[in-house]
Amino acid sequence: MSFFQQEVPLAWYLLLSAALFSLGIVGFLIKRNLITIFLSIELMLNGVNLSFVTFAHQWHAVKGQIFVFFVMMVAAAEAAVGLAIIIAVFRARATLAVDRIDLMKL
């Protein structure tokens, strides 16, 4: 029962954020669909946001949370532009598979 009597260490939150970030990297590498790759980037952003909030709680700093707010705003802008680019690519190439979008490859 002594295990349950302690508070949650902040290191566990940081471990969770590292795990989310690493899963985002793996998704970015192994997924072959343009939208799913974009979703993996969002997963990485969320992992970083969690570590920002954790450190803001550790140091009692409000600015860490405000940084998360700005990250959310930039992620919204990035999602809008990125999805517009995906629509344009789909209209031009009629596919979302990244293996077939290779116009700029050497």
Add this chain to the structure above:
Amino acid sequence: MGFNGPESLVLVFFSLTGRLLPAPAIDGETMHLILFFIFAGFCLAGAINLLLQSHPINSALSLIVVMTSLSVLYLLLGAEFLAAAQIIVYAGAIMVLFVFVVMLLNAGREDRTLGSRAASVLGLPAAAVFLGVLATLFLRAQGLGRAAISQGVTTTEDLSRVLFHELLLPFEVTSVLILIAILGAVALARHGDGSGSNRERTVAK
């Protein structure tokens, strides 16, 4: 011991269900631990499910699970405004945009290729090493405290006081950024009768 925030709600739930079975007395720290394990588990399960699903719509929906359970973790860390903004902005706005585009493009299952050889040979071990390095770093770090909602909740008032006094200029610059992003999205996704569509058609040929 005072309860405030999300812990009190769950305490009510547990006290209602606790009449059926003689539950041990649950204090705030235990409640925090239980909530952390439940929602961290949802987070990891959603993230792994995102990788395993082959259809983009399933991946998008599992990312919504990740985001909503992250907002509960934000509440546990005392960030109440961010917990609301996480649901409204991320799970509400951004993911609706994603799901809308997935349905608009009618994207089918992705064909399973193994990707480039460099990604599997170099990338996946690199990601594993990265996770290992971060994990040892965090577990060995001295001076990291423990999460307790009693250590102070950052209210929306505290946040807005800093945001609109010290950081007013970055906030306004962000609004300009959003405006430019809207204009760019409209210009990129416009059904072209402008000059951009001709180039697209030649590429399609």
